[in-house]
Amino acid sequence: MSDTKKPNTTKTILRTGTIAGLAALLMAGTVPAMLTPAHAEAVNVQAPQVPSFADLVSAVSPAVVSIRVKSDVQQASDDGSSFSFNGRDLDQLPDPLKRFFKEWGMPGQGGRGGPDRHPHAERHGKLRPVAQGSGFFISEDGYLVTNNHVVSDGQAYTVVMNDGTEYDAKLVGKDQRTDLAVLKVDAPKKKFTYVNWADDSKVRVGDWVVAVGNPFGLGGTVTSGIVSAFGRDIGSGPYDDYIQIDAPVNRGNSGGPDFNLNGQVVGINTAIFSPSGGSVGIAFAIPASTAKSVVNELIKHGEVKRGWLGVQIQPVSKDIAESLGLADAKGALVAEPQAGSPGEKAGIKQGDVITAVNGDPVKDPRDLAKRIAGFAPGTQVDVSLWRDGASKSVKVDLGNLPAAKDMASNDSDQSQSDNAGPATEKALANLGITVKPSEDGKGLEITNVDQNSDAADKGLKVGQTITSVNNQDVAKADDVTKIIDQAKKSGRTRALFQIQTDNGSRFVALPISQG
Known part of the structure; x- marks a missing residue:
């Protein structure tokens, strides 16, 4: 017998079968699970690249500062009982509101983002922190801009740079009507990074803006958004002409700049619309064109003469x-x-x-x-x-x-005569009001207003006085009737009534075409 080993026919058949099977699977386009790679590749999505604000923020941040304001005003009591909110003392508020207002103080007046009460007021010493806000340098020798409402109650000011360096500053000037103020840091050996004003006439609704500031005392915070609207009147004064933006702005952003993508100041944050006290995406900024002229006046004269x-x-x-x-x-x-x-x-x-x-x-x-x-x-x-x-x-x-x-304080008091005139009431049914001669003989006092009339819609109320109609003085109801008849003959359908109220005089046009 030969010693030569015989091949294992069974294994050979299995190997042959396996190879044949693999070939069949590969030809069929399928791969057994046992051949799947042990490690899957990480997800890598090729998405469109969104422009970053990082270079812009890096360039402008050294020019933006936090401002701490101190004064010798009397500090509020620890329990906040001297505060009120919508007529309620602090201790009457729900716990979340109570904790918030104890930490941050009560909201600023007029819906503004400040003046922002400092959260950790000192308990000892003459000067105490009373507010904080934002600002930015506009010259290398230390002039910087902020809001009037941030610094208005202050006696000492500290400017905190983005690297934590602190400087004392002095108040150069402030303007209540535009809510702007200028501070000056005297540091002869220091050249400050500063920013320039944008030409806001070229800014369009939808343009990007980047807000840099000091919300809630955090310092160096950046938010972004777009210009939402121009020419907003929020009732804060006769020169309201605000830029509306949707970048998140909160308490402490007051006085901080809004930059365009070239690093120029488009506007200065001054107010927010917020039922809650926090950002809801509606903020208002002073336009650069307004700020530039006012700031120049403040630097030159310390005030704005108009x-x-x-x-x-x-x-x-x-x-x-x-x-x-x-x-x-x-x-x-x-x-x-x-x-x-x-x-x-x-x-x-x-x-x-x-x-x-x-x-x-x-x-x-x-x-x-x-x-x-x-x-x-x-x-x-x-x-x-x-x-x-x-x-x-x-x-x-x-x-x-x-x-x-x-x-x-220029409002003059209205004197009243001691001699009362006749109090005979006459109805002016066409106008929806009833009147009687005023006690001083000057005008007609409104004694009743039909709530379904145009007069009621225009805000006429009992107790107000009609002093003239179509710029002609009236002392009795017949005077009104004659003037209205003259207007009708001239083809007019409305008459102009001058109304004297507790808040002054105003004009209201009422329809006279009927009756």
Whole structure:
């Protein structure tokens, strides 16, 4: 017998079968599970690349600072009992609100993002932290811009750089009407990184903006968004002309800049709309063009001097325009010239509509206020008026706009005669009001208003006084009837009523076409 080994026929058949099977599987396009790679590859999505703000933020951040404000004002009690919110003491609020307001203080006035009460006020020493906000350098020698409402109550100011370096600053000037202020850091050996103003006339709705600031005292926080709208009037003053942005802005961002993609300042954060106190994506910024001119004045003079006309004005609605025979609802209706003001001295009267200044048309009261404020005190301007159905003009030597606190005290008290006139009531059914002669004999007191009438819709209330109709004084109901009849004969469908209220005088156009 031979010693040669015989091949294992079974194994050979299995190997042959396996190879044949693999060949069949490969030809069929399938791979057994046992041949799957042991390690799967990481997910790698080739998505479109979104532009980064990192280079922009790196460049501008050294110019943006946090501002700490100190004062010797009396510190609130530990339990916050001196605060109130919607008429409720702090200890009456729900626990979440109570904790929030104890930490951060009560909300700033006027819906603003500040002044932001410092969360950790000192308990000892004369000067205590009272507010904090944001700001930015506009020159290498240390001039920086912030909000007036951030620094207005302060006596000492500390500027904190993005690297944590602190400098003392002094107040150069502030302007309440535009909510701007300028501080100065004196550091002769230091050249500060600073930023320039953008040309906001070239900014469009939808453009990117990047906000850098100090929300809730965190410092160096960056948010982004777009320009949402221009020309927003939020009722904070006669020069409201804000840029609306949707970048998240919170308490402490006040005074901080909004940059375009070139690193230029488009606007300065000054207010937020927020039912909750936090960002809801609606913030308001002072336009760069406004800020630039005001800041230059503050640096030069420490204050802003504006021209002053001295008249109370209101918008010209379509109804008012029709009642006065104006073709367009434009201009500013003079509700009352202030006694001794430049406007009164020049002959501007109640019921006049200011239609132009130096030949430039006036769109509305806000436009007029900005135009007059743009002139230096002492400038003579040509004011175009619409009076008694015709155009005329007067020359006005503008005065110096009084400080806001002085303007608030200019309201004159209305004297009343001790001799009461007849109290016979007469109904003016067409207008939906009932009147009687005023006790001082000047005008007609409203004694009843039909709540379904145009008069009620226009805000007329019991106790208010009608002093004139179509710029003619009235003392009895018959006077109103005669004036309305004259207006009807002239083809008018509305009459202009001057209404005296506790808050001053205003004009209302009421329909007279019926009856």
